[in-house]
Amino acid sequence: MNLTAKFYRIFRKNIQAVTLSALRALIIAFCFFSTKPLYAETKVILLGIDSADWKALGHFINKGKASNFKTFIKRGTRAHVNPEDNKDAPVNWTTVATGFKSEKHDIQFLNYYDSAEQRATPYLSTQRKKPAFWNILTENGITTGIVGWPVSWPAEAVNGFFVSAYEYFDDETGDMFPRAFYVNGDQMFYPLTLKSTLENIAHLQEMKYKDNIRMITQASVSKSERSPIKTTLWDFLTDDINQKIGQELYQEIKPRVLAVYLEGLHRIGHNLLSEEEDTRREHMEIYEDVLGNYYSYLDGILGEYIQLADEETTIIVVSDRGLNQRGQHTADGIFIIAGPAIKRDAKSFFTISLDDIAPTILYLMGVSVSADMDGRVFRFAFKREYLAAHPVETVETFKEYVPLASPAKKPVARKDIVERTKILEQVEN
Numbered sequence: 423m424n425l426t427a428k429f430y431r432i433f434r435k436n437i438q439a440v441t442l443s444a445l446r447a448l449i450i451a452f453c454f455f456s457t458k459p460l461y462a463e464t465k466v467i468l469l470g471i472d473s474a475d476w477k478a479l480g481h482f483i484n485k486g487k488a489s490n491f492k493t494f495i496k497r498g499t500r501a502h503v504n505p506e507d508n509k510d511a512p513v514n515w516t517t518v519a520t521g522f523k524s525e526k527h528d529i530q531f532l533n534y535y536d537s538a539e540q541r542a543t544p545y546l547s548t549q550r551k552k553p554a555f556w557n558i559l560t561e562n563g564i565t566t567g568i569v570g571w572p573v574s575w576p577a578e579a580v581n582g583f584f585v586s587a588y589e590y591f592d593d594e595t596g597d598m599f600p601r602a603f604y605v606n607g608d609q610m611f612y613p614l615t616l617k618s619t620l621e622n623i624a625h626l627q628e629m630k631y632k633d634n635i636r637m638i639t640q641a642s643v644s645k646s647e648r649s650p651i652k653t654t655l656w657d658f659l660t661d662d663i664n665q666k667i668g669q670e671l672y673q674e675i676k677p678r679v680l681a682v683y684l685e686g687l688h689r690i691g692h693n694l695l696s697e698e699e700d701t702r703r704e705h706m707e708i709y710e711d712v713l714g715n716y717y718s719y720l721d722g723i724l725g726e727y728i729q730l731a732d733e734e735t736t737i738i739v740v741s742d743r744g745l746n747q748r749g750q751h752t753a754d755g756i757f758i759i760a761g762p763a764i765k766r767d768a769k770s771f772f773t774i775s776l777d778d779i780a781p782t783i784l785y786l787m788g789v790s791v792s793a794d795m796d797g798r799v800f801r802f803a804f805k806r807e808y809l810a811a812h813p814v815e816t817v818e819t820f821k822e823y824v825p826l827a828s829p830a831k832k833p834v835a836r837k838d839i840v841e842r843t844k845i846l847e848q849v850e851n
């Protein structure tokens with residue numbers, strides 16, 4: 423072999439190697455960009471805590487009952503919830519979910535009057551006129567898990583999982599505070615394959631509840647026949663099941679957006695304090711520090727969810743309005759957000775409207791918001807460089823939203839639901 427041929431061979435071999443490695447780099451780059459778009463790692467955990475109140479939270483932080491909240495606030499940005507949003511829970515939380523005000527999403531009151539049944543009854547998810555963020559995210563191929571959200575029955579088919587809430591309590595059979603999804607559980611959750619997992623979680627929390635309820639009040643309460651105290655147990659158990667479902671399914675199914683709603687603070691706050699003076703004194707004796715204990719319980723849950731979050735996760739805690747230590751609603755609802763794109767600005771207090779939350783979640787997930795939404799992306803919370811690198815993308819309007827057909831069969835609505843509703847109505851008025 424002459425020198426030229428040898429040189430040519432080495433040259434060709436090198437060229438091949440260079441070409442191959444360039445090709446390999448290209449393939450890697452292509453795979454990286456095609457399977458790992460900009461927002462692929464972004465995740466959101468949203469905890470909706472009905473009626474959490476800045477003043478009450480501050481009080482219990484000072485008493486050392488909410489250390490996770492204390493640290494969490496320092497990590498992020500916070501706001502008061504716009505007092506104009508102070509309506510009933512189903513209205514507020516549908517506003518949170520859709521980014522539209524109640525005139526547009528059409529869940530306007532605590533209940534609606536069902537003329538066929540001739541009584542007030544909880545709204546159905548099929549009555550909502552606007553898409554929730556989970557519908558938009560599903561359309562964009564983003565996985566979502568929703569647990570216990572108000573006005574969420576029948577369950578919606580999301581890309582992920584959906585566990586409904588429908589006010590339901592079996593007094594007649596003596597069953598211990600059953601969740602509707604395993605009693606006449608039509609359309610209580612999605613997908614149907616979750617049935618045994620959900621039953622197991624609920625059953626486990628029920629087994630533990632006599633111990634767990636000591637976290638918020640004395641065990642002797644369970645012997646009481648007085649209805650506000652009885653419902654306290656139900657309210658606590660509902661939260662305890664929902665928070666657990668959220669945690670378990672988050673780890674199992676790994677949705678990129680998780681939203682869990684907890685109502686216990688709201689209901690228990692009312693039960694405790696908005697009664698006649700004598701009854702109130704009696705309840706105070708039995709309950710002792712129930713409100714502070716409940717903040718402490720919720721603080722523990724927040725801590726557990728923080729543990730589940732990786733560094734790409736933004737955590738949002740929001741209430742729809744406040745509730746003071748006398749059991750009355752205030753205009754002092756909380757909003758706290760912390761995550762990689764969020765400023766550390768615990769000193770400022772902004773104001774957020776409930777309809778800003780859905781667009782903010784969509785923005786975080788790299789999904790366009792619609793110009794006709796009432797809410798806007800909550801820019802105050804974001805780092806300036808993040809906003810500059812990620813302009814808010816807007817479409818004129820979302821494609822027409824078609825709710826599920828109304829189901830023929832509701833969960834069997836029994837008189838206890840009506841009674842519970844009455845209790846709540848008296849308190850609200």
Ligand SMILES: [Zn+2]
Pocket residue numbers: 688692751850
């Ligand atoms: Zn209330």
